[in-house]
Amino acid sequence: MSPASRRALLFAPFAVAAAGGVAFYGMLQGMKTGEYNPRGVPSALIGRNAPDFTLPPLDGADTPPLTSADLRNLPGPVLVNFWASWCVPCIIEHPQLVRLNREGVPVYGIAYKDRPEDSLRFLRQHGNPFRRLSRDEPGRVAIDWGVYGVPETYLLDRQGIIRWRFAGPITPDVLEQDIRPLLRRHAS
Amino acid sequence: MDPQTPGAASGRLASRNALVRPAALSVRARAAFAASARVVRTARLWRNAGRLVLLCGLLAPLSAHAVGNPADMLPDPALEERARNLGRDIRCMVCQNQSIEDSEVGLARDLRLIVRERIVAGDSDAQVMAFLHARYGDFVLLKPPFAWSTAALWATPVVAVLAGLGLIVAMRRRAAAVAGSGPPPLTEEERQRLAALGLPPTGQGQDGTRA
Incomplete structure (x- = not known):
């Protein structure tokens, strides 16, 4: 050498x-x-339709329930948000959901492992941004979606195909840098 | 103060003072002191060993058996055994480095119950795994599958062994090349200097060693 x-x-x-x-x-x-999340896990449902499910509505919320039939042939992309009243990050992300709903983006909610009265109290306190809302108290439908914690948010395109999953609270940054570009991309 | 005074705090303090100053005692007392110190030390050792055994005994059930409600177990021990073996290969998505059999998280319990439900429903082990894999992807499997996406993971040990072997071979070759080549031949000037000293111009010393 x-x-x-x-x-x-x-x-x-x-x-x-x-x-x-x-x-x-x-x-x-x-x-x-937020581009790289070492604890983040890619969803196994990306590129597939939402699993079939029927769930009861949250009585007293005056919001129609969400079933898988409502996630086919949509007018535009929608968000499906798994949340719970006992989930602290859900409080952090709630203003962003309220904002999206006010802007006309359909935000559908599924209350995960939550008592109906607690869910109702949460919505009365923080506002109800959900166009459709069901409750999954046993948490089995959430498992069919591959949910492993709350909050978790899925973006579905017009055909009802899951395009994006985010595990964690939707912060203003996530809203601007991830959700808005995705809504634009899947608008047509 | 008399170190033998029993009971009182001052007496205990005095005896402790005596313990740190054995030089002031007689030879016999010193021997007695050493013996008692040995006894104390041995006793302490035994007590610590006893505590360790107790601790191990308390912790052993935690590691030997799956956590969770015994009511969740299947009545058929053979099916329960199958469920446990499957569960040990399924990652708890929340804690991530534990299997669902080892985790007390709510989702892990849900998945434990699902595994048992599928087994009772007559699913094969592969079908149970496929059910969870369809929902949670490769990540739910503690033993990653053999696929292109995991090729780097599986190939790493092989690559490391091959690289190590290559390094060994290269180093051996270099060592052999160094041993075989020997020193460079003498220049004309060096040969003349050797001749002036009366040594043979071979580069070898008289006793055969290299100059």
């Missing part, structure tokens, strides 16, 4: 460490913007 290449080899560990540092910085930046 020539002295030049020997010297080059001396710097190899530094190069490896620098590359690792750049990659780690990229990960941290991605986590900050």
Whole structure:
């Protein structure tokens, strides 16, 4: 080995460490913007229709129930949001759901493992952004959707095919950077 | 103060002072002190060992058996065994590094119950796994499937072993090349200097060692 290449080899560990540092910085930046989520799990239902289900409505909410029949041949993309009154991040994301509903985006809700009276109290306190609302107290329909926590939000295109799933609260950033572009892309 | 005074706090303090200053005692007392210290040390050792055994005994049931409500178990032990074996390969999506048999999270219990329901309904092991895989994807399987998307994962040990073997072969070759080549031949100037010293111009010392 020539002295030049020997010297080059001396710097190899530094190069490896620098590359690792750049990659780690990229990960941290991605986590900050929400592009990269180390705990996030890709949904197995992307590109498929929503599973068949019928669920009872939330009595007293004056909102029609959501069944899988309502998720076929839609006028535009819709959001399906799994939430619960006992879920703290759901309070964080609620203003964004209210805003989307006010802008005319259909937001459908499924109350997950929640007592009806608690769900009702939550909606009275924070507002009801849901155009359709069902409750899944046993949580079995949620399992058919691949839900593993609340809040979880799915975006379905006009054909009712699941295009996007987000596990976690819809922050204003998620609304602007993910949901709005997706709504535009699947508008037609 | 008399170190033998029993009971009182001052007496205990005094005896403790005596313990740290054995040099002031007679030889016999010192021997007695050493013996008693040994007894205390041994006793402490036994007590700690006893505590350890107790701790292990308390923790053992947690690790040996699945957590959860015994009422959730299937009455048929053979089916329950099947359900447990399946459950050990199913990831708890919430805690992520535990199987559903090891987790007390609500969703893990739901999935445990689903596994048992499917088994009672007559599903094969593969059908139960397919049911969960359709909903939660590859991530729910603690043993990842063999597919293109997991090729890097499965290939890593093979690649690492091959790289290591390659490194060993390369190092051996280099060592052999260094051993075979020997020192470079003498220049004309060096040969003349050797001749001036009265040594043979072969590059070998008189005793056969290399110069």
